[in-house]
Amino acid sequence: MARIEMQGLVKTYGSETVVDGIDLTIDDGELVVLLGPSGCGKTTTLRMVAGLEQITGGELRFDGEVVNHEPPDRRAVGMVFQNYALYPHMTVAGNLSFGLQSRRPRGSRRKARADERRRVQEIAELLEIDHVLDHRPKELSGGQRQRVALGRALIREPRVFLLDEPLSNLDASLRDRMRMELARLHERLPVTTVYVTHDQSEALTLADRVVVMHEGRIRQVAAPGDVYDRPADVFVAGFIGSPGMNLWPRAAAGDGDPFGDAAPGVELPRDAGGAPWSDGRAVTVGVRPEHLRLAGRHQDDLARVSCRVDVVENLGSHLLVHGSLPCGGGVVAHLQAGAGVVRDQDLVLGALPEHVHVFDTGTGERLGTVADRERIAVTV
Amino acid sequence: MTAITAPGGTAVDAPAVPGPSPQAGPGRSPGHRLRRLKDRAVAYGLLFPAVTVFVVFFYVPAAYLVYISFFHWGVLSSATRFVGLQNFRRLFAQPLFWHSLATTGYYTLVMIPATVLLALGIALVLREAVTARRGGVWRSAVFLPHVTPVVATSIIWVWIFNPQFGLANFVLRTLHLPALGWLGSTRWALPAVMIDSLWHSLGLYVIVFLAGLANVPRELVEVAQLDGARRKRIFRRVIWPLLSPTTFFVVILATVNSWQAFSQIYAMTGGPHGGAGGPAFSTTTDSLLVYQTAFVYDHFSLAAAMAMVLFLIILLLTLVQKWISNRLVFYR
Numbered sequence: 001m002a003r004i005e006m007q008g009l010v011k012t013y014g015s016e017t018v019v020d021g022i023d024l025t026i027d028d029g030e031l032v033v034l035l036g037p038s039g040c041g042k043t044t045t046l047r048m049v050a051g052l053e054q055i056t057g058g059e060l061r062f063d064g065e066v067v068n069h070e071p072p073d074r075r076a077v078g079m080v081f082q083n084y085a086l087y088p089h090m091t092v093a094g095n096l097s098f099g100l101q102s103r104r105p106r107g108s109r110r111k112a113r114a115d116e117r118r119r120v121q122e123i124a125e126l127l128e129i130d131h132v133l134d135h136r137p138k139e140l141s142g143g144q145r146q147r148v149a150l151g152r153a154l155i156r157e158p159r160v161f162l163l164d165e166p167l168s169n170l171d172a173s174l175r176d177r178m179r180m181e182l183a184r185l186h187e188r189l190p191v192t193t194v195y196v197t198h199d200q201s202e203a204l205t206l207a208d209r210v211v212v213m214h215e216g217r218i219r220q221v222a223a224p225g226d227v228y229d230r231p232a233d234v235f236v237a238g239f240i241g242s243p244g245m246n247l248w249p250r251a252a253a254g255d256g257d258p259f260g261d262a263a264p265g266v267e268l269p270r271d272a273g274g275a276p277w278s279d280g281r282a283v284t285v286g287v288r289p290e291h292l293r294l295a296g297r298h299q300d301d302l303a304r305v306s307c308r309v310d311v312v313e314n315l316g317s318h319l320l321v322h323g324s325l326p327c328g329g330g331v332v333a334h335l336q337a338g339a340g341v342v343r344d345q346d347l348v349l350g351a352l353p354e355h356v357h358v359f360d361t362g363t364g365e366r367l368g369t370v371a372d373r374e375r376i377a378v379t380v
Numbered sequence: 381m382t383a384i385t386a387p388g389g390t391a392v393d394a395p396a397v398p399g400p401s402p403q404a405g406p407g408r409s410p411g412h413r414l415r416r417l418k419d420r421a422v423a424y425g426l427l428f429p430a431v432t433v434f435v436v437f438f439y440v441p442a443a444y445l446v447y448i449s450f451f452h453w454g455v456l457s458s459a460t461r462f463v464g465l466q467n468f469r470r471l472f473a474q475p476l477f478w479h480s481l482a483t484t485g486y487y488t489l490v491m492i493p494a495t496v497l498l499a500l501g502i503a504l505v506l507r508e509a510v511t512a513r514r515g516g517v518w519r520s521a522v523f524l525p526h527v528t529p530v531v532a533t534s535i536i537w538v539w540i541f542n543p544q545f546g547l548a549n550f551v552l553r554t555l556h557l558p559a560l561g562w563l564g565s566t567r568w569a570l571p572a573v574m575i576d577s578l579w580h581s582l583g584l585y586v587i588v589f590l591a592g593l594a595n596v597p598r599e600l601v602e603v604a605q606l607d608g609a610r611r612k613r614i615f616r617r618v619i620w621p622l623l624s625p626t627t628f629f630v631v632i633l634a635t636v637n638s639w640q641a642f643s644q645i646y647a648m649t650g651g652p653h654g655g656a657g658g659p660a661f662s663t664t665t666d667s668l669l670v671y672q673t674a675f676v677y678d679h680f681s682l683a684a685a686m687a688m689v690l691f692l693i694i695l696l697l698t699l700v701q702k703w704i705s706n707r708l709v710f711y712r
Contacts, residue, residue, distance in 0.1 A: 052602050073608035085599035089621040089710040098617070099607035156607070 001192050002062040002076075002159040003028045004049065010057030011044050011216075018044045020216035021058065029190040033203040036213035037239065042196045045213075046162050049194060051075050062159065073102075078153030078191075079162040083169060084145045086137040092148050093133040096120045099156045123151045126188075142170050146178060154189065161193040167202060179205060200240055204228065212236050234364040237286050237357060243332045245286040246305075248325070249361050282361035287351045289320070292333035294341075295350025302350030303370065307331050309345045323347060449684035467685035477686065479661060480669040481693075483570065487665060488638035490574055495634040496627060498578065499585035506586070507593050519587065526583035534647035537576040538563065541648075548572075563648060566662040573663055576644050581637060585630050592626030593619070624709040632701060639694055642667040666690050 004026040011019040019041040026032045034042035047053040049060065051072035060068055067075055086095050100116045124130035127147040137145055146166060153161060166182075167175045183206055186193060197203055203210050204224040212220045212227060212235075220232035231237035231245070238244040287303065295302050307323030310330075319335045333349050335341060354371035452463050471477050506518055525533065540547045541562035549559040562572045596619055604614045642665070649663045650656040657664030657672065664672075666686065674683035 050602075050606065052605070072602070072605045077606060079603070079606050081599045081603065083597075083599065085597065085603045087600060087603075087618060098604070098609070102604075102607050102609040102613060152603075152607075 001028050001190070003064075004160060004192060004194070005061040005064075006045075006049075006058065007061070008058035009045065009048060009055060009060060011041070011048060011053060012056045018216055019048070022218055024211060024218065024221065026192060026194065029192055030208045031186050031193040031195060031206060032209050032211060033195045033197060033207035034211050034213055035197060035200060035203040035239075036219075037198060040213040041216040042198075042213050043164055046079075046164055046194055046196045049160065050077050050079050050162050076156070076159040077162055078156060078158035078160075080146075080149045080153050080164065080166045082165040084137075084149040084166075086145060086148055086152070088137050091134050091136055092124070092129060092140070093120055095137070095148055096123060096133075096151050096155055099152065103156070119155055123155045127151045143174050143178060146170065150182075150185070154191075158191060161191040163193065163195045165197050165199075166195075168197070168199070175202075182206060200242065204240075212239065214239070230366065231357070232366055234284060234286070234359050234366075237359070237366070241288055241290075243289055243320075245288050245357065246292075246331050246333075247284050247286045247359070248329055249282065249284045283367065284359040284361045284364075286357040286359060287355055289332045290334040291351045291355035292331070292335075292349040293351070294335065294339060295348050297348050299350055302352065303356040305331050305349045305351075307347055307349065309341055309343055309347055312341055312343060321347070323349075445684045445687055448681055449688045451681055453681045453684075454678060455680060463681070467681045468689075471682060471685050471689065476661060476664070476669065477666075480664050480666045483661075483663065484639060484641075484665040484667075487570060487574065487641060488635060490571075491577065491638045492631055492634045494574070494578055495581065495585055496630055499582050499630065500589050500623075500627075502582065502586045503589035503593055506590060519590065522586050523583035525580050528580075530580060530643040531647045533580055534576055534644045537572070537579075537644075538648055541572045564659060566660050569649060569659060569663045573641075573645050573648055576648060577637075577641060580644065581634075585634070588630055588633075589623070589626060592623045595626075596622045621710050625711055628701070628705045628709045632698070635697060635701070636694065639690065639697075640667055641665055642671065646671075 004024075006022045006024045009019055009022040009024075010017065022041075022045055024032075034045060036042050044053060048055050051067070051070060051074075055068045059066055062075065087098065090098065097116045097120050100119060104112045104116075120133070121130065124133055127150060129144055129147045129151065132140060132144055137148065140148065146169075149166070163182075167178055170178060179202055186206075195202075195206060204227070207224055209221060210224050210227045211218055212232075214235050220227055220236045222230070222232070227236065227240055231240060234247060238247060285303075287305070292305065295304055297304070297306075305325065307325050309321055309323045311322040313320040313322070314337070316337065318337050319339055319341060321333045321335055321341050323331045323333070325331060331349065341347065352371070354369050356370040358367045358370065359365060360367055449467055450462060450464060451460050452466075453460050502522060506515065506522070539545075543549060543559065543561055543564060546562070548562060552559055560568045563569050600618050600622070601614055604618050609617065645663050645665060645668055646656045649658055657668045667690075670683050670686050670690070673679050673686060
């Protein structure tokens with residue numbers, strides 16, 4: 001196991017910067033998920049850690065030792081690729097033992113072979129693929145292939161375990177099962193793990209810490225709950241959650257009118273005045289769809305959103321209501337099934353002050369919630 | 381899609397429900413049968429021109445070749461008569477026939493490994509060492525000889541192999557090696573032809589190998605690197621097995637081309653060096669012998685018998701290669 005330190009990690013292809021100064025420390029045995037949309041640089045970062053991409057700038061250290069120029073085989077990393085990358089012409093046993101054979105010590109071949117066979121058997125039993133050891137990859141199911149890829153990465157007891165969207169090729173039900181199995185496997189073998197995904201449910205359920213990336217930069221590093229409850233900026237707020245947070249930009253506010261009036265239809269609790277963002281800066285207000293509920297027009301203790309319903313999606317357990325605001329913006333709300341909402345209905349939705357996030361429109365940074373404005377007044 | 385009527389009376393499209401159609405089964409309607417007949421007529425009509433050309437110019441001559449191999453037959457002769465296996469007996473009694481077979485076998489046995497090794501080597505170098513920007517230029521440069529006419533380039537090679545003024549001997553002399561007689565020597569004439577053939581055909585095989593290499597997933601090589609395998613082991617255990625279908629294809633092509641080698645031998649060994657196939661029959665391959673027997677000596681029946689034997693040899697070789705491929709070639 002190893003502690004990974006990335007300091008100002010940069011990757012450029014010609015004039016294009018794909019990873020733009022990543023600073024991140026991953027502790028021994030920690031499972032960190034790199035999460036972000038396609039093209040955000042998460043896979044490139046993982047490949048730099050693996051040694052499959054040259055590092056353009058910055059330093060990468062394993063246990064304090066700079067490994068920028070170490071070839072992949074010297075870094076002792078195990079990696080699972082998105083498409084598993086199993087050797088199609090070898091059996092499962094051949095796939096598992098390939099790495100061991102490549103590092104077979106000189107002399108005592110018989111003993112080395114016996115050790116390899118024992119190790120293959122152990123890892124196959126751990127991953128419950130011992131009954132398919134003589135099968136070729138094309139004879140296996142998606143889940144079995146995934147286990148073989150995991151086994152091949154784990155068999156050499158790597159210091160660092162890297163997973164590049166390992167569940168994205170599986171169907172939904174198998175993906176859920178394998179996600180749980182991966183979590184269990186990490187508990188049993190607590191190897192330092194970097195896991196890349198664009199699926200936030202994987203990130204939030206598996207990670208000790210989530211690293212949200214966008215355009216080659218880290219936007220937030222936090223525990224899964226914090227990424228959801230306290231998104232660092234507008235991008236994280238919109239990216240995390242399904243659907244993401246409703247965001248309504250408001251014009252620069254004057255004294256006594258902290259949120260301006262650029263988004264008519266969104267009213268904040270009456271006692272929100274005097275907040276630190278009333279200094280004239282433009283802010284963006286955000287509420288998660290699941291924090292919105294049906295409200296009365298005069299419930300002053302709630303942030304209220306008046307909208308007209310455009311689409312109602314019945315998802316069985318709840319309704320997903322898409323509405324439009326008088327100002328032209330949109331709103332999405334999770335409402336209870338059987339809420340009796342229909343298309344073209346005028347609705348007033350409300351959210352508790354602690355669920356109303358406020359962001360600086362200029363920088364995108366989160367300032368706090370309407371409820372904790374006093375705390376913000378101290379820190380901002 | 382099936383048309384159904386909406387409550388308002390308008391016909392709308394609805395997805396067809398899977399399941400047996402009302403017309404399926406033995407009791408199909410006459411309309412359905414007529415439609416099927418019409419479809420078949422169109423299909424056969426479209427196939428007809430291509431099939432006709434193929435039958436007239438390939439199967440009929442091939443069948444006629446088999447026919448005349450059992451007859452005494454000449455282009456202008458009217459005295460065609462059945463001679464049974466006499467043509468074959470005459471053929472097997474000719475030392476030159478066996479010599480041409482041995483020459484062709486030698487030519488093929490050298491050409492196949494040389495083709496595979498050189499083409500694969502060049503393809504690997506092109507893939508590894510040449511940047512994507514210049515890759516197109518290099519690929520074109522390698523492929524260019526293949527699109528030039530064999531006869532034209534063979535004449536250039538005749539100059540290169542000229543014992544007095546040729547580039548080949550100039551290079552040998554520069555390297556302090558003895559000059560060779562090349563096309564005038566019974567020992568070196570066939571190797572000279574092989575060099576020309578390799579130069580001419582390699583471009584195609586390099587492109588085929590490049591395509592094969594492009595189909596080897598990059599991740600497999602990366603996984604092998606992470607697994608600690610060195611370059612040699614990655615090639616031997618990962619790339620080479622995945623290239624086996626490409627290699628098999630190249631071997632088949634090279635075999636057929638070697639057994640059919642004609643133009644370059646005819647162009648390089650004819651003229652000032654005596655009749656084609658010389659000196660002293662050292663470059664007389666079976667294709668050349670068939671040509672000479674039929675069109676120079678006017679023994680069409682004997683040439684037909686020879687072609688029959690060659691056909692059987694190539695068929696046998698192909699079957700052997702197929703048998704080997706079933707064991708060694710890995711298809712994903």
